Amino acid sequence: MLNQLTQYLQSTVTPGQAGSMLWATIYILVIFAGISLCVVFINWGERKALAHFQIRLGPMRVGPHGLLQPIADALKLLLKEDTIPANADKVVFWVAPFIVTTAAFVVYLVVPFGPQHAVTDMNIGILFMLGVSSLGVLGIITAGWASNSHYPLLGSLRSSAQMVSYEVAMGLAVISAILMTSFTPGSGSGTLSMIGIVEAQKAQGVWFLFKFFPLGLVAFVVFAIAMIAETNRAPFDLPEAESELVAGFHTEYSGFRWSLFMLGEYAAMIAVSSIAVTLWLGGWMRPFPNLLSGTNWDTIFSLVPGAFFLFLSAVTLYSTARMPKKLTFRIQTVGLGAFGLLLGAVGLVMLVPGVRERVQDIFWFMLKVAVFMYLYIWYRATWPRYRFDQLMRVGWKVLLPLSLGVLIVTGVVGLSPELMTWLKGVL
């Protein structure tokens, strides 16, 4: 048993490939727990960031700067009465949130947090991801239907139409990125494997975002727009548009079931962001792995995660010192200080030589995903919501032709050396 545990640590591939069922299970558990925790704190972060965009403070009461607010919310949701409307289809009503959550979490099987840090490396990874993540819409449709109420019905119908339309543009944008993997010099064939895609970016020495500039960028922008629509976030949050449909498909849900929807939504947000990161932003790779290569640079960059956490700790401790010196703020000040020290301890652990090499991949990946999370919140704070027909128009008349065009042009540009030789032969 112990042998099995330690044996894998020497390996450089994912547990799925190494055939270590034990480690695969551990990874699944860690990812599930980690993503759930992330969702909880993204929820806090969203409320806080949104508040700051809107010149408010956000949660301030539960814990220092509301840090314990997500825990309080979770407790409240678990203890709340879980009502099922009298005329609802009870079984379907019960199943719907689980479909959404499951679909959102199964995706993480293939998300590569690092060259070893994925449950497994499927050779159809990206296909699996797109396929499973789009199952979430099934949960939304059933939720809206089973509620037997008008607002949820309208919300779920909007949602299904929206997700189906945007999946097309999204898929085409993804294909153009996958096409780029086949242009690796010396390999000649592309890959659908998530890890393979990142390795291809490494081999080609460029993030696909900058490949064939601006083609990669356009494909990325198309994907970035479509993924917002896929996850039902502003400005495409029509299925749950609170000013029109009260709460959309989950109007009739409460308590634990409602929190499953939230969990599923945020987990899906992280999932699609990690697709974007993997396909265009170099996945787990640190910035400039080719330009600034060499062991010295490797050491410097491996110190960054620890330094980042130490910096966060310093910021927290600084704001602890800046807390009002009133008696009423005593508990908050102490709590914030303790949180700062905790962050500092995490930072120090990340600086230990054995740990830092294994952790840095995850750090860079999560940092890139965090940027996407911030963008999600930023968009939500700034823009109004599209109307249904306009949403469809943007999806079908703007994004679809754009992504199709990008796909074709990518193919042409990528094959241009061969085309040139062929043309020369013909002439």
Next chain:
Amino acid sequence: MTTTAKLDLNEDKTFLDSTELILNMGPQHPSTHGVLRVILKLDGEKVLGAECVIGYLHRGVEKIGENRTYVQFGPYVDRMDYVAAVSNGLGYCETVEKLINVEAPPRAQHIRVILTELNRITSHQVWLGTHALDIGAMTPVFYCFRDREEILKIFEKYCGARLTTHAFRIGGCQWETYEGFEKEVLSFCDFFEPKIDEYEQLLTTNRIWVERTKGVGVISGADCIMLGVTGPVLRGSNVKWDLRKAKPYSGYEKFDFEIPTGPNGDTYDRYVVRIQEMRQSVRIIRQAVANMPAGPIMAKVPKILKPPAGEVYHSIEAPKGELGYYIVSDGSLQPYRVRVRPPSFVNLQALDQMVRGRLIADVVAIIGTIDIVLGEVDR
């Protein structure tokens, strides 16, 4: 929620066009601005018709007026359109002044104009914030309320209340301006003009905002006049009608300002009109402060107000449209009949015509653009 059109299989209709959805929007709904209930007849998302059910906030203000003396009724009118309480008070005071044939002294008129125009700005700010929130932009509402706070502080310092101000009395004003009033108002004007640019930066050119508002809820000027719609909704439909110019009251003829109008009568035009009105209000306030006359603030009004028997109608340009008061006096201490012509109530009647054939999302936008306050609709 009930589906009235039961599916009848024998009926000679296809499945798709035989189901109409009856959707009860409100009275508890995030964007009906209070307790408005709209019964929508839907074909999918398309609205076939809308019917407003009002009265959930009915408090019988007119009846209360018949059981109070003229002075005592003053605070109640503030509670009709509670986001524009000062305008309501101005309308009532001017009506009673007309009834007893008294005119407020010039200084009182200037104070009234300043406060009413400030109130017009607050009303438009609340409108802008909630309207943007209805269309999905969460942030403008907070910026608007932050800037509105500065005006409310001026109100609080002048008359001791922020919302239901009860600022004016019959015959003039109760209070002399506090020390530094002019300076504060002027500094607010300087502070506020860049803020309007900020609101515009968030919305005016934003493609989503433009798409959501252009061509939505179109109503022609002729239809507006037929339905009795007034205020920015009328002006958005290219009808240059503003009671401040058409029938000047409270010395508005002394001020130089423009009436903004919009060409198409859609939601975007009404948005532009109201934004422009905020700028014009700032302009009026600047003039009123600069030419503030000295003198008394209260005309000679008997302590016990017993107007002669008769009737009077007087209307002012409230932020939402023509706010009229019709008072019948039988020569006693209390009015025989008080009737209020609230702009929101009349403007709301245009809803059905504006939402027909639009989508549900537009219903929300159109309710927002009419700018109703349910306290005033139901009274």
Next chain:
Amino acid sequence: MALAPIFRKIFLVDLIKGLSLTFRYQDPKEIYTEQYPLERPQVAERYRGLPRLKMNPETGKTLCIACDLCAKACPENLITVESERDPVTKRKVLTKYTFDLSRCMFCGLCEESCSTDAIELTPDYEVAQYSRDGMVLDQKRLEEGPDRKEYKR
């Protein structure tokens, strides 16, 4: 010339303009929230809040002469004034004064009508209570002001 709008449309200038504004407002200095029970706002001098009956500071006697004007001015008829005539001085003496706070709308008509400035609406704005009991203020409570528990957190 006509290219400029197209350029702006393609490069999402309108959307970025909005984003830049909200980004700027993230500065913690811009936060406008008042953390109410911890920071209590200073309201204006003329603020119309909790009513108070004033006393002559030298004699400690009430300024109210029981003229009943405030009760007559009140639109809600929530003030009751009872008095009896002093047999010696032949003046009205206040025996009972109640003010029903639960119906008050703080219009300020009572303080305007008062001929001796006895009743006054003070800048005390914390008048919310958990029950209606004790909302009818008698003369003693109007003179002394409320005994209020200060919540620290």
